[in-house]
Each structure stands twice: as C-alpha cells, then as structure tokens.
Amino acid sequence: xxxxxxxxxxxxxxxxxxxxxxxxxxxxxxxxxxxxxxxxxxxxxxxxxxxxxxxxxxxxxxxxxxxxxxxxxxxxxxxxxxxxxxxxxxxxxxxxxxxxxxxxxxxxxxxxxxxxxxxxxxxxxxxxxxxxxxxxxxxxxxxxxxxxxxxxxxxxxxxxxxxxxxxxxxxxxxxxxxxxxxxxxxxxxxxxxxxxxxxxxxxxxxxxxxxxxxxxxxxxxxxxxxxxxxxxxxxxxxxxxxxxxxxxxxxxxxxxxxxxxxxxxxxxxxxxxxxxxxxxxxxxxxxxxxxxxxxxxxxxxxxxxxxxxxxxxxxxxxxxxxxxxxxxxxxxxxxxxxxxxxxxxxxxxxxxxxx
Numbered sequence: 001x002x003x004x005x006x007x008x009x010x011x012x013x014x015x016x017x018x019x020x021x022x023x024x025x026x027x028x029x030x031x032x033x034x035x036x037x038x039x040x041x042x043x044x045x046x047x048x049x050x051x052x053x054x055x056x057x058x059x060x061x062x063x064x065x066x067x068x069x070x071x072x073x074x075x076x077x078x079x080x081x082x083x084x085x086x087x088x089x090x091x092x093x094x095x096x097x098x099x100x101x102x103x104x105x106x107x108x109x110x111x112x113x114x115x116x117x118x119x120x121x122x123x124x125x126x127x128x129x130x131x132x133x134x135x136x137x138x139x140x141x142x143x144x145x146x147x148x149x150x151x152x153x154x155x156x157x158x159x160x161x162x163x164x165x166x167x168x169x170x171x172x173x174x175x176x177x178x179x180x181x182x183x184x185x186x187x188x189x190x191x192x193x194x195x196x197x198x199x200x201x202x203x204x205x206x207x208x209x210x211x212x213x214x215x216x217x218x219x220x221x222x223x224x225x226x227x228x229x230x231x232x233x234x235x236x237x238x239x240x241x242x243x244x245x246x247x248x249x250x251x252x253x254x255x256x257x258x259x260x261x262x263x264x265x266x267x268x269x270x271x272x273x274x275x276x277x278x279x280x281x282x283x284x285x286x287x288x289x290x291x292x293x294x295x296x297x298x299x300x301x302x303x304x305x306x307x308x309x310x311x312x313x314x315x316x317x318x319x320x321x322x323x324x325x326x327x328x329x330x331x332x333x334x335x336x337x338x339x340x341x342x343x344x345x346x347x348x349x350x351x352x353x354x355x
Contacts, residue, residue, distance in 0.1 A: 183297025
C-alpha cells in the first residue's frame with residue numbers, strides 16, 4: 001500500500017493537534033487560561049447564563065420589553081386567581097347567603113333578604129350553645145391529654161435508648177391511618193359484648209359490659225379517647241423537634257452549676273420547648289374544632305345529641321334540613337370564632353417566643 005505526501009502531511013497535522021491538546025490539559029496555567037477563555041467566549045458565566053435564560057423565556061412567551069418584576073407578576077397571577085376562586089369567593093358567597101332565606105333544595109325559589117334574623121336565631125338557640133359546649137369539652141380534654149402524653153413520649157424518645165427507632169415508628173402508626181379507618185376500628189373495640197375494651201376494663205375491675213359509644217355519660221369520653229390515641233404522636237413529633245433544638249452546652253453549663261435534673265427541666269427544657277408546645281396546641285385545637293369524620297364514624301353525634309359537635313350540626317342544618325341561609329350564618333360564626341381565637345393566640349405565642 002502506497003501513501004502520498006498529502007496523506008503523510010495530514011497524519012503529521014493530526015499528531016501535532018493531539019500533542020497540543022494533551023499539553024494544554026497537562027499545563028495548569030494554560031488549562032486555566034483556556035477555560036477562562038471558554039467561559040468568556042461561550043457565555044457560560046452565572047450572570048450571562050441567567051440573563052440569557054431570562055431573555056429566552058421572554059422570547060418564548062412573547063413578552064419582550066417586560067421588566068423582571070412585571071414578568072414575575074405575570075407568572076403568579078394565575079395562582080392568585082385560582083386561590084381567589086377557591087377560597088375568597090366561597091367565603092364572600094357564604095356571607096351573602098347568611099343574610100338570606102336561601103334553600104339549596106329549592107333553587108327556583110325567590111331569595112329574600114332577612115338581614116340579621118339568622119344570626120339572632122342562632123345566638124338565641126339553646127341547642128346551638130349545647131353543641132358549642134360539646135365542642136369545647138372535646139377540644140379542651142383532647143388538648144390536655146395529647147399535650148401531656150405527647151410531651152412525655154417526646155422526653156422518652158429523646159433519650160436515644162436501644163431500639164428507640166422501632167418504638168418511634170410504632171408510636172407513629174395511628175396518625176398514619178385515615179379517620180374513617182380509625183373510627184371503624186374503635187367501633188369494634190368498643191362493642192360492649194365482644195369488644196376488647198370491655199375485656200380490658202374487666203381485667204382490672206369486674207364491672208360487666210362497658211358500652212362506651214352507647215352510654216350518655218361515656219360517649220363524650222369515647223371520642224376524646226380515640227382522638228387522643230390517633231393524634232398524640234403528632235404532638236410528640238412537634239415536642240421532639242423542640243427538644244432536639246436545645247443546645248447540649250446549656251445542660252452542660254447547668255451541670256457545672258450543680259443544677260438538679262428537676263431544676264434543669266423547669267428552667268431549661270420547659271421554657272425552650274414552650275413555643276413548640278404552643279404551636280402544637282394551635283394546630284390541634286383548630287383541627288379538633290372542626291372535627292367531623294372521626295366522630296361521625298364513631299357515634300354519629302349520639303346517643304341522642306350528646307356528641308353532636310358544631311361541625312356535625314352544621315352539616316345537618318345545611319344538607320339534611322336544607323336551611324342553607326341559616327347554616328351559612330352558623331358557618332360564619334364558627335369562622336369568626338376560630339379566626340379571632342387563633343389570631344389572639346398567635347400574638348400570645350409570638351410574645352412567649354420573643355422573651
């Protein structure tokens with residue numbers, strides 16, 4: 001096989017290029033210079049890249065000449081409109097209906113403006129105050145039990161004993177279940193003749209069948225017990241986060257000053273975890289104030305109406321009796337109550353946090 005002079009020249013040029021390429025990467029100074037040149041020439045710097053990306057977006061959507069601030073509003077406007085349609089409009093519509101005699105099952109009926117009549121009927125109704133009292137009983141006792149048990153479990157889990165990961169996972173299982181499943185599960189446990197709860201109680205004291213969800217005196221405590229079982233792990237997680245945020249150096253300094261464990265608990269642990277405790281109370285109080293599905297699955301508001309919370313009565317007034325205007329006024333009262341109480345509580349919580 002014969003090679004021409006041109007072929008040999010081509011091979012020599014390729015060899016020189018390969019040698020130059022290798023030397024460029026073996027020489028650090030040369031390499032840095034070339035990379036900087038590449039960065040300058042191809043526009044791969046951060047500022048150039050962000051500027052080119054913004055320009056590309058503007059070209060893509062046909063918004064040339066628009067400022068970055070205007071473009072940001074252009075992108076978030078659909079989200080704002082969606083939030084207004086989902087949250088603000090139903091609230092305004094509910095407030096309007098609360099001043100009328102509208103019934104959803106009679107859409108063709110003429111709507112009459114009744115003013116404050118619905119609110120006056122609600123505030124003068126003994127049944128409404130009884131439902132609010134049942135709700136207050138439920139919220140108060142669930143908060144006390146969940147906070148006490150959750151904080152205690154957080155103190156135990158924070159010790160990092162052997163197998164604490166397994167026990168933490170086991171404790172968290174109830175909050176992973178849906179309220180409908182929990183309600184059905186505990187309904188079987190509370191059966192007076194065959195439920196495990198009756199056997200557990202009679203193991204310690206022979207009292208016979210215990211009807212937790214059929215007895216007028218025990219039913220309110222049954223829903224408190226089930227909600228505490230389900231949501232204590234949630235409070236435990238919040239308290240555990242507060243305990244893990246306390247620097248260990250504070251306890252070391254307290255030990256140097258010969259502070260007792262009891263003194264460390266009340267002077268260090270409780271004050272530094274207090275914002276987390278108040279946050280847990282806020283979250284759980286709001287959720288329990290509007291509790292519906294768990295109680296409906298357990299007792300359906302019975303026996304009688306002893307466990308009929310405000311949210312359950314609101315549903316019955318709106319979708320069983322079809323008193324839409326009346327129920328809208330009730331919904332507005334509940335909203336104002338929760339919003340006002342939460343607003344004052346947040347201010348108090350910020351005061352504690354800024355001490």
